[in-house]
Amino acid sequence: MRRLFGTDGVRGLANGELLTPELAVAVSASAARVLAAHRGAASRPVAVVGRDPRASGEMLEAAVLAGLTSAGADAVRVGVIPTPGVAHLVAELGADLGVMISASHNAMPDNGIKIFAAGGHKLPDAIELEIEQAIDAGPARHRPTGAAIGRVRDQTDAVDRYVAHLLTSTPRTLAGVRVVVDCAHGAAAEAAPAAYAKAGAQVVAIHASPDGLNINDGVGSTHLGPLQEAVVAHGADLGIAHDGDADRCLAVDAAGHVVDGDKIMAVLALAMKDAGTLVDDVLVTTVMSNLGLHIAMREAGIGLRVTGVGDRYVLEELRAGGFSLGGEQSGHIVLPDHATTGDGLLTALRLMARMAETGSSLAELAGIVTTLPQVLINVSVGDKATVAASAAVASAVAEAEAELGDTGRVLLRPSGTEQLVRVMVEAPTAEIAQRTATHLAEIVASA
Numbered sequence: 001m002r003r004l005f006g007t008d009g010v011r012g013l014a015n016g017e018l019l020t021p022e023l024a025v026a027v028s029a030s031a032a033r034v035l036a037a038h039r040g041a042a043s044r045p046v047a048v049v050g051r052d053p054r055a056s057g058e059m060l061e062a063a064v065l066a067g068l069t070s071a072g073a074d075a076v077r078v079g080v081i082p083t084p085g086v087a088h089l090v091a092e093l094g095a096d097l098g099v100m101i102s103a104s105h106n107a108m109p110d111n112g113i114k115i116f117a118a119g120g121h122k123l124p125d126a127i128e129l130e131i132e133q134a135i136d137a138g139p140a141r142h143r144p145t146g147a148a149i150g151r152v153r154d155q156t157d158a159v160d161r162y163v164a165h166l167l168t169s170t171p172r173t174l175a176g177v178r179v180v181v182d183c184a185h186g187a188a189a190e191a192a193p194a195a196y197a198k199a200g201a202q203v204v205a206i207h208a209s210p211d212g213l214n215i216n217d218g219v220g221s222t223h224l225g226p227l228q229e230a231v232v233a234h235g236a237d238l239g240i241a242h243d244g245d246a247d248r249c250l251a252v253d254a255a256g257h258v259v260d261g262d263k264i265m266a267v268l269a270l271a272m273k274d275a276g277t278l279v280d281d282v283l284v285t286t287v288m289s290n291l292g293l294h295i296a297m298r299e300a301g302i303g304l305r306v307t308g309v310g311d312r313y314v315l316e317e318l319r320a321g322g323f324s325l326g327g328e329q330s331g332h333i334v335l336p337d338h339a340t341t342g343d344g345l346l347t348a349l350r351l352m353a354r355m356a357e358t359g360s361s362l363a364e365l366a367g368i369v370t371t372l373p374q375v376l377i378n379v380s381v382g383d384k385a386t387v388a389a390s391a392a393v394a395s396a397v398a399e400a401e402a403e404l405g406d407t408g409r410v411l412l413r414p415s416g417t418e419q420l421v422r423v424m425v426e427a428p429t430a431e432i433a434q435r436t437a438t439h440l441a442e443i444v445a446s447a
Contacts, residue, residue, distance in 0.1 A: 004135070005128040007310040007416025011103050011112035014056030019111055021063035023135075028067030028099055030134035031115050034127065035097045036073070039118060044150065045073040048093060048116075050086040050158070051101035052187040052245045055212035056111045060101045064113070068099070069150030070143060078158035080210075082187045082246035084343035085162035087120035091340065092161065102187065102245035105222050108215050120340040122312050163195045169338040170349040174201040177352050180239040180252075182227040183208040184220025188246035188345065195345050196240075201352060204234050216243065221250045221331055221344075228256040237355065238362045240348040247311075248331035249344035251351060253363040261331040262293040263366040264351055268333070269302050269325055270368065271354045277324060277337070278302070284317045284326030286310070287411055291426055292371045300368070309413055311342045372408065373430040375437040377423045379444045384414035387421050390447040393440075400425070400436050408433070410440065 004010050004018075010027060012018040028047075036045040047068045051057035061077070068075045073096070078089060083100045090098035098116035106112070115123050115131070123131075144150070155161075179196055183189040185207050193205040206226065207219040219226055221241040231239040231252050238259075239252035251259040265283060272278035283297055284305045297304055305321065307313040311332040318326045318336050327333030332342035339346055355362060381387050393412070400410045408427035415422060423441045427433035 004132050007312065008104065009112050009114035011106065011110060013109055014054075014060065014111035019060075019113075021059060024060045024063035024113060025067035025070070026135045027113055027115075027131065028064040029071040029139070030131045031097060031099070032068050032071040032073040033140065034130045034134055035117055038127070039096055044148075045096035046076065046093070047073050048076045048078055048086055048089045048095045048098040048155075049101075050078045050081045050083075050089075050098070052215060053080045053185070053189070053210035053212055054103070054108050054111060054215045054244070057101045060111055060113070064099050064101060065152055069152060071140070071150070072144035072148055073150045075150060075152045076155050077152055078155045080187055080190070081158055081162060082191055082343075082345060083114065084247055084339055084341050084346065085158065085191065087116050087341045088162055088165050088339065089155070089158060090116050090118065090120040092165070093155075100245065104245050104247065105216055105220065105243040108213055108217065116341075122315060122341060159191050159194075163191055163198065166195045166345055166349060167198055169346060170199055170353055172353040172356055174199045174349070174352045174356050177238075177356055178202040178204075178234070178236045179352060180204045180206060180227060180230045180234055180236045181348075182206050182220055182230075182239065182241040184216050184242050184244050185210040185214040186216065186220065186242065186244035186246060188242040192240070192242060192246065192345055192348075195349065196352070199349055199352070204230070204236065206230050220244065221248060224250065224252065224258055228252050228258070232256045238352070242344045243331075246344045247342040248333070249348045250331045251348070251362060253366065254361060255363065257363065259362060259366045261327055261329040261333060262290050262371070263369045264331070264347060265325065265327050265333060266293060266296050266369045267354055267365045268347075268350055269297065270300060271350070271357070272325055273300070273302060279322055279324040282321065282323050284314050284321070284323050286314060286328050288329045288424065290329065290369070290371050290374055291409065292369045296369045310416060315341065372426045373428070373433045374424065374426045375430070375433040377437050377441040378415070379421045379423060379441050381419055381421050381444065381447070384419060384421060387444055387447045388414065393443055393447050396440055396443040400440060404436070410436070412440070412444070
């Protein structure tokens with residue numbers, strides 16, 4: 001059973017009990033050995049290493065580089081760059097693995113380590129388990145010395161390469177589109193404004209001055225208020241909000257209304273269906289997607305494949321079925337023809353391209369989905385496993401589901417990165433959804 005890797009790598013308080021420099025050395029060294037063994041490469045493995053701008057990333061980057069080179073891997077340091085930029089560069093440079101140091105949307109004190117395999121793909125559970133077992137076994141007995149120790153080089157044009165890739169994936173000009181982009185003082189601060197401007201959009205960048213401490217601090221995709229105000233103030237056509245590592249995006253229409261991942265997926269699915277590029281007319285999404293998306297896609301002749309929560313599971317379904325679009329309500333959206341992981345910048349470019357193509361406003365395009373009232377409550381718990389095994393919780397959920405019938409649904413799921421249980425309820429009215437979710441949250445909290 002995995003104990004270090006959650007739904008999106010290893011994450012925790014930087015320099016705290018779990019995410020220490022010592023662990024970063026062990027994770028990166030073990031990953032290099034395990035992935036090199038699976039590839040059977042004759043030459044020394046190569047790893048791409050990137051990070052978001054949070055202060056602890058400097059410390060952890062040094063530890064990751066030490067771990068990789070101690071295992072005989074050469075490291076390509078790409079600096080501050082979005083997570084999908086690291087995934088792309090792993091593929092473009094033919095590297096054996098990639099390491100992204102980021103805690104995504106988490107607050108600044110946290111950080112994390114994400115590992116990509118060759119081609120820029122996320123690791124399957126079995127490989128993560130092998131890496132954990134290698135960590136538990138301790139340092140390798142026979143480590144490289146002399147010329148066999150890995151070397152570090154800097155890829156100074158990494159962001160430029162990534163932006164160029166995004167532009168080739170978005171052939172339509174965005175001339176006439178005015179966008180406000182909230183970079184969350186994160187990894188997108190340089191890449192996002194550059195990509196959108198080079199694609200032809202008029203760009204107003206906000207929260208694009210990272211200082212290592214301000215990432216996600218009241219800004220970005222988890223704090224949409226400042227973006228909503230800025231879109232209206234600047235008279236923009238839309239706003240785009242990224243999280244700290246820019247593997248997701250949410251949007252805001254010209255009136256300041258939020259356009260979530262479900263609505264973005266619906267817009268992109270219709271665009272791809274019209275273009276004949278939506279494979280089998282299927283959209284892959286998770287159990288968190290609103291029933292309104294299911295209804296809209298059914299009426300548009302688009303089928304849904306539903307997975308567990310986490311973009312890794314969306315990716316697995318996309319690859320297994322050869323599908324071309326999938327994602328999450330949270331804004332992690334994957335376009336496998338152009339990216340191996342969720343890419344907030346690519347998603348935003350495609351969304352704006354649909355606006356430019358149709359001449360429609362974002363509100364008009366997103367209006368295809370009528371969202372059922374949904375309430376999500378994050379409940380702090382002492383032990384997620386205890387909640388999962390609670391008979392009282394199971395009984396309360398069954399009662400709520402019986403009351404809602406076909407008019408709504410209930411979903412309880414543990415967080416993959418924190419001691420939280422997420423209680424989600426959809427219902428015909430906001431009042432019913434709130435009442436039901438609050439009741440269930442109380443049961444969960446007392447379990």
